[in-house]
Amino acid sequence: MQTLSITSLIKDSPSAVAILDTQLRFAGNSRVWLNDFCPDHESILGKNYFDVIPHTPEKLKSILCECLENGSRNLSEGEKFIFPSGKIQWLKWKINAWTNSDEEIGGLIVLLEDVTKTKRLEELYQKAERVARIGGWEVDMTTNFIYWTDITKDIHEVPRDFKPDLETGINFYKKGEHREKITNLITNAIADGTPWDTELIIVTKKGNEVWVRAKGEVEFLDGKCVRLFGTFQDIDEKKKTELKFLEATQRLEIATRGANVGIWDFDIVNNQLFWDDNMYLLYGIDKKDFNGVYEAWQSGLHPGDKIRGEKEIAMAISGEKEFDTEFRVVWPNGETRYIKATAVTQRNADGKAIKMTGTNWDITELKNTQMMLSKSQESFFGAFENSDTGMAIVSINGKWIKVNQSLCSSLGYKEKELLKLTFQQITHPEDLQNDIELLNQTIAGEIPSYRMGKRYFHKDGSIIHGILTVTAVRNINGKILHFISQVTDITPQIENEKKLTRLVDITSEQNESLLNFAHIVSHNLRSHSSNLAMLTKFLVKEESDEERQNLLGMLSGASDSLNETILHLNEVVQVKVGALEKMKSINLYDSIKNVKKNLNLIIQEKNAVCEINIPKNLMVSAIPAYLDSIVLNLLSNGIKYSSPDRKPLIQISSEVNEENIILSFKDNGLGIDLNKHREKLFGMYKTFHRNKDAKGIGLFITKNQIEAMSGKIEVESTVGVGSTFKLHFKKPLT
Incomplete structure (x- = not known):
């Protein structure tokens, strides 16, 4: 084949045709090719195909190269390409290799057509069919051949290779009025050419009932029906919606009349x-x-x-x-x-x-009803605000919604402050779990309300005792809206009970003291009286003036000893009488400093060191005289019973816990054998060292004084190492 003759042959071709040589260079082309694919070029002869059309799809490039290499041909009725820019193009082609006079491959003849517009319409039509679920159908009355499109088969839920006939197609319609109606419509159409457009129910191959819109027309030849054709649309969702709407409309009409x-x-x-x-x-x-x-x-x-x-x-x-x-x-x-x-x-x-x-x-x-409810609410909130009992409306999550003034006063908060808190934040930890468990039972509907004793934290940190009553408020469906809480402040009663308990304890202790007193009287005074009686008898019988003077001296000493014993017993009895009423808030540091000042002489004589590690603003609840007596006793004991082997060191420190202030006196003195003396350590007239000044009354008085102030004393001691006394004082009320 001669390239020149081919070129002249295709130049005026009505199609887009190009001749390519073995280098894929243009050897000839039609004017249509130039207009359709190279509108920016006046001539493309001698130029490489891919240089002229650089955006050639990769698949087409491969096909061109393959046909040139193998001398083969390739045909496509339309291929869709999406370019990186997003452009979409459909191309239709026919590619043949051509040979020269020596029967060698001389190049390619390419017939190329841009069918984008046609294919796009076809694609849109197919998508529209799928979206609208519209299928087509046709019946050739001369051959009884029936054709269903894929959509029609999908609507009937049959496989794509399904081959229907007229009777089968009609039998898909639901038995009864729907099948009878379509039969009559087809019969009338065949008889007189009447088209139809109706909505009926079919039963699919899978047994599902589906509403469809069936449209049909007929063609006649020489007065005889030769063809039926039409469309078939799935309107199930739309139809069922319409029916529901109609049903709802009818119900609405009935409801509006009834309501x-x-x-x-x-x-x-x-x-x-x-x-x-x-x-x-x-x-x-x-x-x-x-x-x-x-x-x-x-x-x-x-x-x-x-x-x-x-x-x-x-x-x-x-x-x-x-x-x-x-x-x-x-x-x-x-x-x-x-x-x-x-x-x-x-x-x-x-x-x-x-x-x-x-x-x-x-x-x-x-x-x-709303007006009655409003009046009821006004009455409720009037009682709520003016109640002497603390009341609150509490949300399900525990946050205060509304509180009355009584509750604010009891807890020491302003209303705005309390509303920012939850009940969990101000509840004593030991009472919280029980409260939450009862609350959960109420939420679950197991109990309608509950009542419990509960402790709250006052804003100042003190404990408030209350009786809590919680009732759930529910809506008409039984859902809890909120809780009504009533808190009756019983702190004064609890304090009175504690005072009464302390008084009972004091009374018991005083009874013990009196019993101890009776034993002491029985033992000590009997000794004193026997001694006095004996001295008196000797004095009466004695004639010597010198001896009588000696007996009078002994009688005076015995009398002083008896008087001292009576004074000690009187002091013990008086310690706990009216103690609680004398309690005051006292600066602990100042009290200790004052006592230390009074003992400066003995501290200097013993070359002792006294370290006071107490905050200067620490306050305790105590009786001033008792506090001074306790500090004096423990401080002087630390010096009096110091070890001869080392310089006396007394360390006074404090710590604060939730309820008490603990004052510690630690010395490096002789120590006490607690294994032997623990039980009688705080007994009256009990001594544990050979000290001529020891009378065994100091620790006894100290213990009675600290307990009279609702406190307690503890001791740790090791012989040869030293002792630590810990005194527990109540925090002062603020």
């Missing part, structure tokens, strides 16, 4: 007002007495609501807000009724209001 709801339309442009029958019942008027204009509605409004009603209609028309309101109407018999009204405003293309459609219903009973 006495009126429906109305207002033609704004023509001032025409349309009411259904229920509207006349709501306004208490006869239909014949209503002239169907806006003014007729307005005339039925209560005088106090006329201006507002007009304003809200005007606002709905202007688009400022939707019509959703309540108003009163006055019946012809003078009765006043409350009406709830809502409406939707319709507008034209220019946004102008042309129509309002709405509903009215009688809410008189609801309004009366």
Whole structure:
């Protein structure tokens, strides 16, 4: 084949044709090719195909190269390509290799066509069919051949290779009225050419009932029906929605009649007002007495609501807000009724209001109930605010919603402060779990309410004792809305009970003291009396003046000893009498410093070191005289019973826990053998070292004094190492 003859042959071809050589260079092309694929080139002869058309799809490039290499041909009726830029193009081609005179491959003849427009329409049509679920069908009456498109088969839920016939197609329609109707329509069409368009139910191959729209037409030849054809659309969802809507509409009509709801339309442009029958019942008027204009509605409004009603209609028309309101109407018999009204405003293309459609219903009973509820709420909140008992409305998550002044006063918070907290935050940890468990039982419906003793933290950190009563408030469906909590402050009673308990304890201890006193009297005073009696007898019998003077001296000493014993016993008895009433808030550091000052001489004599590690602002609740006596006793003991082997060191420190202030006296003295003396350590006239000044009364008095102030004393001691005494004082009330 000669390239020149081919070139001249295809130049005027009506198709896009190009001749390529073995280097894929253009040896010739039609004008159509130039216009369709190379509009920016005047001539492409001698240029490489891919240089001229650089965006050639990779698949087409491969096909061109393969055909040139193998001398083969390739044919495509249309291939879709999506380019990186997003452009979509369909190409149709026919590629053949051509040979020269030596039967060698001389290049390619390429017939290329851009079929994008046609293929796009086909694709859109196919997508539309799939989206709209519209299939086609045809019956050749001369051969009885039936054709169904894929969509039609999909609607019938049959496989793609399914081959229907006329009888099978009709039998897919639901037995009864649906099958009878389609049979009659097809029969009439075959007889007189009448087309049909109907909605029926078919039963698919899988047994599903589906609503379809079946359309059909006929073709006649020489007065004889030769062809039936049409479309088949799945309208199941749409049809079922329509049926549901119809059913809902019918139910709504029944409901509006039963619920006495009126429906109305207002033609704004023509001032025409349309009411259904229920509207006349709501306004208490006869239909014949209503002239169907806006003014007729307005005339039925209560005088106090006329201006507002007009304003809200005007606002709905202007688009400022939707019509959703309540108003009163006055019946012809003078009765006043409350009406709830809502409406939707319709507008034209220019946004102008042309129509309002709405509903009215009688809410008189609801309004009366609301007013009664309002009065009830006013009564409740009046009692709530003025109650002497602490009351609160608490949410399900434990946050205070509302609190009264009594509760604020009991807990020491202002209302705004308390509302920022939850009940969990101010509940004593030991009571919280029990409270939550009872609350959960109430939420679960196991109990309607609960009552418990509970401790709260006052704002100042002190403990408030209360009796808590919690009741759940539920809505009509039984769902808990919130809780009503009542807190009765019983702190004074609890404190009185504690005082009473302490008094009982003191009484018991005093009884023990009296018993101890009786033993001491029995033992010590008997010794003193025997001694006095013996001395007196000797004195009476003695004639020597010198010996009598000696006996008088001994008698005086015995008398002083008896007096000292009686004074000690009196001091013990007096320690706990009226102690609690004398309690004060005392600066601990200052008290210790004062006592230390009084002992400076003995401290210097013993070359002792006294370290005071106590905050200067630490306060304790104590009786001043008792506190001084205790500090004096323990400080002087630390010096008095110091070790001869080392310089005396007394360390005084403090610590604060939740309820108490603990004062510690630690020395490096002789120590006490607690294994031997623990039980009698704080006994009266008990001594543990050979100290001539020891009388065994100091620790006994100290223990009685600290316990009289509701405290306690503890001791740790090791012989040869030293002792530590710990005193527990109550925190002062702030």
